[in-house]
Amino acid sequence: xxxxxQSPRHKVTETGTPVTLRCHQTENHRYMYWYxxxxxxxxxxxxxxYGVKDTDKGEVSDGYSVSRSKTEDFLLTLESxxxxxxxxxxxxxxxxxxxxxxxxxxxxTRLTVV
Amino acid sequence: xxxxxxxxxxxxxxxGALVLLRCNYSSSVPPYLFWYxxxxxxxxxxxxxxxxxxxxxxxxxxFEAEFKKSETSFHLTKPSAHMxxxxxxxxxxxxxxxxxxxxGTGTSLTVIP
Numbered sequence: 001x002x003x004x005x006q007s008p009r010h011k012v013t014e015t016g017t018p019v020t021l022r023c024h025q026t027e028n029h030r031y032m033y034w035y036x037x038x039x040x041x042x043x044x045x046x047x048x049x050y051g052v053k054d055t056d057k058g059e060v061s062d063g064y065s066v067s068r069s070k071t072e073d074f075l076l077t078l079e080s081x082x083x084x085x086x087x088x089x090x091x092x093x094x095x096x097x098x099x100x101x102x103x104x105x106x107x108x109t110r111l112t113v114v
Numbered sequence: 115x116x117x118x119x120x121x122x123x124x125x126x127x128x129x130g131a132l133v134l135l136r137c138n139y140s141s142s143v144p145p146y147l148f149w150y151x152x153x154x155x156x157x158x159x160x161x162x163x164x165x166x167x168x169x170x171x172x173x174x175x176x177f178e179a180e181f182k183k184s185e186t187s188f189h190l191t192k193p194s195a196h197m198x199x200x201x202x203x204x205x206x207x208x209x210x211x212x213x214x215x216x217x218g219t220g221t222s223l224t225v226i227p
Contacts, residue, residue, distance in 0.1 A: 040123075042204060042217040043158075090157055102148060103215065105157035 003027040006091050006106040013113055019078040021109050023091030025071075031094045032074040033103065034058075034066065036087040043090065049074055081113045116141045116207045120218035128226045133177075133192040135221045137205030140186065145207050147188040148215065149179055152202040161203075164188060175199070200225045 005024045013019050023032060033048040035058075045058030047066040055066050063085060065077045078085055088110050092103040121136040139145055146165050150158040162173025169181040175198075179190045190203060202222050206215040 040219055042219040043215075044217075092158075102160045102163055103158075105150075105159070107157045108155075 004091060004093055004104055004106045006089075006109050008109060009107065010110045011112070013081050013111070015082060015113055016080050019081050019111065021076045021089055021091075021111070023074045023076070023106060025074075025093050027093060027095070027104070028071060029093040029095045029104075030071075032068065033092040033094075034064075034074065034076045035090045035092065036060065036085075037090060037108070038087050046076065046089075078111075081111075083113050085111065086113045087111060116145060116216045118147075118205045118207045118216060118218040120203075120205050120221050122221055123219065124222045124224070126224040126226055127195045129197055130194050133190070133195045133199065133223065135190040135203050135205075135223065137179075137188045137190065137218060138186050139188060139205075139207045141207055147179075147181060148206040148208070149173065149177070149188075149190050150204045150206060150217075151175075152204065152220075154201075158204060161190070195223075195225045197225050197227065199223060 003026045007022045034046040035043040037043050044060045046060055046064050047058055049055045049068045067075045088108050090108050091106040094103050117140045119138045127133055148163045149161040151161050152158045161177050162171045164171050164181045172178045177192045179188050181188050202220050204220050205218040208215050
């Protein structure tokens with residue numbers, strides 16, 4: 001999607017290794033989110049950020065950490081990857097925290113933990 | 115708390131037939147409702163949204179949805195399916211002070227030629 005880029009697009013990693021996914025935006029939006037998408041579960045929020053160095057946990061945050069040192073970048077780190085973290089990860093951005101704005105999503109990162 | 119339920123994880127329609135994807139919501143506050151579409155290997159794209167204005171909302175690609183408070187529903191419809199409509203569709207709800215959306219589990223739409 002225009003204005004939001006995720007990298008890498010695909011990654012295969014081994015169990016126990018750390019992994020960092022990057023979300024980069026050019027929209028100067030304040031709010032950024034990391035979701036994971038799994039069959040039968042839809043999208044579930046991992047972490048979100050409401051400003052530089054301001055982050056909070058979502059419903060499935062265990063095993064994940066995030067950092068946001070600049071407005072445009074939001075990093076998701078799997079401290080020690082497990083097979084249960086095999087998923088498609090989506091970053092989203094929004095200009096307003098509350099209603100009506102909707103989110104803009106990146107194209108996703110497909111992560112496989114072997 | 116807010117949540118959404120999408121009835122039917124898979125829906126198949128013939129090309130040219132009516133598309134009806136069901137979404138029911140639960141919300142303790144006036145909800146804001148959204149439909150997103152996801153094409154293969156892509157991110158989610160906003161189709162339409164309800165934010166307490168008109169109850170019948172028109173979106174992109176000929177889709178529309180009607181907010182029915184009495185039925186707590188926000189079903190997505192399109193009069194005539196096109197092959198290009200084949201995708202995954204997600205309903206989502208947000209409260210008026212929400213810092214996140216709550217997504218349904220998705221409905222995969224297949225269009226049969």
